[in-house]
Amino acid sequence: MEQNVTKQSMHPSDPQHKHVLWQLFKATFFLSAFTFGGGFVIVSLMKKKFVEELGWLTEDEMLDITAIAQSSPGPIPINASVILGYRMKGLLGSLIAVLGTSLPPMVIISVISVFYQQFRENAVIATALQVMRAGVAAVIFDVVLNLAKNVCKTKRYIYIGLMIIAFVLTCFFKVSAMLIILSCVAIGIIDLIVHLKKKGETV
Amino acid sequence: MIFKLFLSFIQVGLFSVGGGYAAIPLIQQQIVEVHKLMTMAEFTDLITIAEMTPGPISINSATFVGTRLAGVFGSIVCTLGVILPSFCICLALAYFYYKYRNFSGVQTILSALRPAVVALIASAGISILMLGLFGTDHNNFAFSDIRVIEALLFIGGLFLLRKYKVNAIAIIFGSGVIGTILYAIF
Numbered sequence: 001m002e003q004n005v006t007k008q009s010m011h012p013s014d015p016q017h018k019h020v021l022w023q024l025f026k027a028t029f030f031l032s033a034f035t036f037g038g039g040f041v042i043v044s045l046m047k048k049k050f051v052e053e054l055g056w057l058t059e060d061e062m063l064d065i066t067a068i069a070q071s072s073p074g075p076i077p078i079n080a081s082v083i084l085g086y087r088m089k090g091l092l093g094s095l096i097a098v099l100g101t102s103l104p105p106m107v108i109i110s111v112i113s114v115f116y117q118q119f120r121e122n123a124v125i126a127t128a129l130q131v132m133r134a135g136v137a138a139v140i141f142d143v144v145l146n147l148a149k150n151v152c153k154t155k156r157y158i159y160i161g162l163m164i165i166a167f168v169l170t171c172f173f174k175v176s177a178m179l180i181i182l183s184c185v186a187i188g189i190i191d192l193i194v195h196l197k198k199k200g201e202t203v
Numbered sequence: 204m205i206f207k208l209f210l211s212f213i214q215v216g217l218f219s220v221g222g223g224y225a226a227i228p229l230i231q232q233q234i235v236e237v238h239k240l241m242t243m244a245e246f247t248d249l250i251t252i253a254e255m256t257p258g259p260i261s262i263n264s265a266t267f268v269g270t271r272l273a274g275v276f277g278s279i280v281c282t283l284g285v286i287l288p289s290f291c292i293c294l295a296l297a298y299f300y301y302k303y304r305n306f307s308g309v310q311t312i313l314s315a316l317r318p319a320v321v322a323l324i325a326s327a328g329i330s331i332l333m334l335g336l337f338g339t340d341h342n343n344f345a346f347s348d349i350r351v352i353e354a355l356l357f358i359g360g361l362f363l364l365r366k367y368k369v370n371a372i373a374i375i376f377g378s379g380v381i382g383t384i385l386y387a388i389f
Contacts, residue, residue, distance in 0.1 A: 031372075032258055033257055034257055034372045034375050034376065035257050035258065036256075039259070040326075040328075041331065043324060044324055044328070045371055045372075049371070052368075061304075063316075063317040063320045063321065064304065064313055064316070064317070065300075066320045066323075066324070067313075067316050067317075067319075067320050068293070068297070068300060069293070070320075070323070071220070072289065072292050072293050072296060073216065073217050073218060073219060073220045073289065073292060074217070074261070074285065074286070074288055074289030074293075075216075075219075075226070075259030075260070075262060075285065075289065076259070077258070077259050078262070078285075078286055078290075079292075079293045082289060082290055082293035082297065083293055083300070086294060086298070086301075087297065087301065091294070094290070094294055094297075098286060101258075102258075102262055102282055102286060104257060104258060105256065105257060105258025105259065105262045105263050105266060106266045106278060106279075106282055108256050108257065108258065109252070109253075109256060109258075109266040109270070109278075110266060110275065110278055112252060112256065113252075113266075113267050113271060116248065116252055119252070119255075120252065120255075124383060125255075126255075127382070127383050127386045128379045128380075128383045129255055129379075130335070130338075131352065131353055131356060131378055131379055131382025131383060131385075131386070132375055132376075132378055132382070133331055133332075133335030134332075134335045134336070134353040134354070134356035134357040134360065134378050134382065135356060135357075135360050135374045135375040135376075135377065135378025135379065136331055136375055136378075137328060137331045137332035137335050137336075137357055137360075138356070138359075138360030138361040138378070139360070139364065139374055140324065140325075140327065140328035140331065140332075141328055141361055142361060142364040142365060142371075144321065144324055144325045144328055145365070147321040147324065148321055148325070151318045151321055154314075158315070159314065159315070159317070159318045160318070162315060162318045162322075163319065163321050163322050164322070165322075166318065166319040166323065167322035167325050167326060170322060170323055170326040171325070171326040171329055180322070181316065181319060181320075181323075183319075184316045184318075184319040185316055187315045188311060188312030188313065188315030188316055189312055191311055191312075191314075191315055192308050192312055195311060
């Protein structure tokens with residue numbers, strides 16, 4: 001089934017895409033409304049929604065979008081929405097996706113800012129927010145398991161090695177995401193040069 | 204004054220690379236120190252609320268500051284300020300990405316990048332799991348502090364996702380409802 005999803009190359013002209021703008025808005029709106037925690041949380045949810053459920057993007061595309069979103073200035077969810085929207089419906093798609101992503105926090109904060117004292121001190125809300133993290137973690141792990149499985153499937157030890165080293169560095173040594181991304185781009189360029197030399201081609 | 208705020212938040216959007224927590228010192232500098240629109244205590248409240256609610260921290264704080272100073276109009280102006288730089292830069296990057304992504308050279312470079320992105324997502328996952336299960340990060344936790352309800356929710360949620368492909372939002376929302384009820388009982 002996963003094969004099927006990645007092979008489908010969808011175009012906005014597809015009949016299934018009649019309501020693509022509405023679906024894009026709906027999807028980004030709900031993802032944003034339920035995204036607690038940093039930018040990588042919403043990226044996991046986007047992967048589930050747009051790659052696994054809707055089949056709009058390939059997994060590789062989603063990872064590329066994540067890398068671009070992380071290395072550009074500004075909030076990651078907004079950055080990812082801009083690229084995702086552009087992919088689906090050009091400039092209009094970007095606008096719709098950004099609107100979908102920014103509306104929920106705007107509405108929620110506007111409401112809360114009126115009575116934030118009560119909100120902060122409410123025990124039920126505090127508990128709900130705390131336990132929801134377990135659900136969020138489950139979703140991220142599910143996504144990561146799928147992604148890691150596919151990296152291992154490439155059988156290229158350089159990629160598997162990079163994944164493990166990058167994980168250890170960010171998780172245990174607090175190396176910044178930006179540094180990891182830049183280093184991997186450098187490794188990719190070296191890999192490319194080695195590749196081209198082997199083939200005896202020129203860039 | 205609204206225009207000043209707009210410019211402030213454009214700077215926040217433009218200079219917060221890496222998202223989330225990178226934006227906090229920038230917002231603090233613009234709002235508390237440069238324009239003196241908020242006291243440090245109010246700012247701390249703002250960060251607490253931004254962390255408790257869904258959505259990106261910079262959008263949350265832009266909305267919060269905007270609303271307090273100029274109502275709904277203010278919140279829209281400040282949010283637009285944060286979004287504007289992202290929007291222009293990412294649109295340009297998206298254009299180039301989709302134009303060149305199919306070149307084999309670009310593919311080779313991107314292939315080295317993708318495993319690292321998987322690692323970054325995994326690392327974010329570990330942080331949230333630790334925060335959820337132990338209330339602290341993975342550098343200073345004790346197994347004896349484990350919160351049983353959260354651990355069960357995590358295992359149950361992961362099982363439902365892997366085995367039955369249950370909707371992700373249903374899992375997050377469901378864990379919130381079930382967990383709150385369990386805490387109320389025990």
